[in-house]
Amino acid sequence: MHDFTGGITPAGLVWTVRLPGDALTVAPRGNVVTVDARDVAVVDERAAPAGKTPATVSFQMTWKGRGGRRRLAAASPAFAGLFFRHARAQGTFSGTEEGFDFASAMRGRARSTFAELGTEQNGSFLAAATECPRCGALAGWARGH
Amino acid sequence: MPQSRAVRPLLLVAALVAGAIHAPRARADTASDPVPVLPGATILSPGPRALGFRDGLAADPSTIGNFRGLVALAYMRGRVRDSSGRRWLMVNDMRLFQGDYVSADGIQRQGTFAFV
Numbered sequence: 657m658h659d660f661t662g663g664i665t666p667a668g669l670v671w672t673v674r675l676p677g678d679a680l681t682v683a684p685r686g687n688v689v690t691v692d693a694r695d696v697a698v699v700d701e702r703a704a705p706a707g708k709t710p711a712t713v714s715f716q717m718t719w720k721g722r723g724g725r726r727r728l729a730a731a732s733p734a735f736a737g738l739f740f741r742h743a744r745a746q747g748t749f750s751g752t753e754e755g756f757d758f759a760s761a762m763r764g765r766a767r768s769t770f771a772e773l774g775t776e777q778n779g780s781f782l783a784a785a786t787e788c789p790r791c792g793a794l795a796g797w798a799r800g801h
Numbered sequence: 802m803p804q805s806r807a808v809r810p811l812l813l814v815a816a817l818v819a820g821a822i823h824a825p826r827a828r829a830d831t832a833s834d835p836v837p838v839l840p841g842a843t844i845l846s847p848g849p850r851a852l853g854f855r856d857g858l859a860a861d862p863s864t865i866g867n868f869r870g871l872v873a874l875a876y877m878r879g880r881v882r883d884s885s886g887r888r889w890l891m892v893n894d895m896r897l898f899q900g901d902y903v904s905a906d907g908i909q910r911q912g913t914f915a916f917v
Contacts, residue, residue, distance in 0.1 A: 658889075662917040665830045667905060668842045672835065672864045672898070675913045680899050682871060689873050691897055691915070698917055713917065717895065719873045728859050733838050733845075735861035737872065745875035749891060758881040758889060766879025766891060770848045772862055772872065778838060779867035780903055 660698045660713055689719040700753050709753045717747030721773040737776025745771045832906040835865040864916055870900010
């Protein structure tokens with residue numbers, strides 16, 4: 657088994673790596689998002705034989721949302737967002753490290769078993785929107801703000 | 802409730818799992834890095850309770866705190882092959898975040914991130 661992840665920062669940010677801004681393309685209505693990420697630095701942490709190996713992964717994925725947007729929110733940890741009622745994703749993946757590499761099968765695009773697509777805010781942005789609902793960022797992001 | 806990750810394959814004879822196991826490992830911080838939503842290197846895994854996601858749908862898919870912007874999440878399954886032709890089952894939790902965030906140094910920034 658191989659386990660490719662982006663690592664965890666000392667501050668506790670889990671598996672979250674920076675991408676170039678142009679890696680993402682968002683349709684004007686926000687209902688189609690594509691990502692083309694190349695050679696993202698990750699670590700392969702194998703259980704057996706145990707070890708960590710520097711690796712890179714590449715992925716090209718497309719998310720599609722439909723059915724209008726619904727509000728999802730929670731109190732703890734607090735967030736609020738507008739998400740498409742139905743979303744799905746598919747894509748191709750590849751990766752390489754010393755002694756091992758992989759790529760999506762020719763006719764084997766990976767598909768989502770569950771997907772979400774939308775806009776949201778949390779933390780200090782959520783507090784600001786709560787204080788001034790008309791200034792909330794969600795509508796702005798939905799317009800391509 | 803926070804949990805490490807809910808996407809777990811039921812059967813993995815030969816599996817390539819891109820990030821289905823929670824294990825602490827350190828990466829260097831920079832002042833412009835985002836801050837996490839939750840302490841303790843934990844994340845939420847939103848999804849239908851009927852499919853076993855105990856967080857349910859009303860759970861923040863973002864791993865980035867003090868964030869405002871686009872979020873895309875997908876629990877993926879697919880087949881891959883290694884260079885010898887061996888087939889592997891790939892299971893991964895992929896997320897994208899693009900928008901404004903307040904970084905660890907307190908400055909509001911813009912960025913694009915992938916959860917891999």
